[in-house]
Amino acid sequence: MAENSKIEWTTHTFNPWIGCTKVSPACDHCYAEAMMDTRYGRVRWGAGEDRQRTSASNWALPRRWNKAAPMEGIRPFVFCASLADVFDNEVDPAWRRDLFTLIGQTPNLVWLLLTKRIGNVLKMTDPAACNPLLPSNVGIGATLANQEEYDRDRMKLADVARVCQPLFTFASIEPMLGPVILDKNAPDWIICGGESGRGAREMDPQWARDLRDGARRFGRAFFMKQMTGKKPIPDDLLVRQFPTPRVSSPDRSGDA
């Protein structure tokens, strides 16, 4: 699946801008900060710091992927964003509008918008507040690293699904910081992963097994991405399913 991305559950990764603020225990070991701030000194992380928009040549890539997709007979997944958060309230709203226009103009791609700020999505896609509608070719996801985050945010994600009608919803339970018991309101796609890198917090494999079983019980697709520290995935956990996108509604991006 991963072609131009090292992330196993997507074909491409696209970053419209770089920079963010930590908002969750899942952010504690943010690799984007470790790379872009600490290592390269390219963008300072945190509240009040400038986000950096990526180059025009980078913004041209999705159009290329979109053009190539029919010839390749695939509808690639594009993960957005690995070095930022699309729904960060410190990002210039005009950048988000540009991003949604780009998404709307690349209908052969399935855009995966993963956020740790799921509570911002409805207001940032509300036309009554002069915001752009969420384009129809997206899957919308929330990082839910433990039971507390799952209990707090799963209904916010369900509300986004009801109002915005994405192709599917998903939860990134990575880094998995504790057991997560699913319920009937679980998103369509459950991605599970342990933390990697220095000081990685341990994920008990049993948490992942229980999550896999919960996804099966509620008929959700399950994708086991990695164990803690990228240790080999036990055979019984090597389940890598993908969601079935709902049929696209007509494009709803007013700018496309």
Ligand code: SF4
């Ligand atoms: S939301 Fe993502 S990019 Fe932003 S600080 Fe947290 S882990 Fe890093």
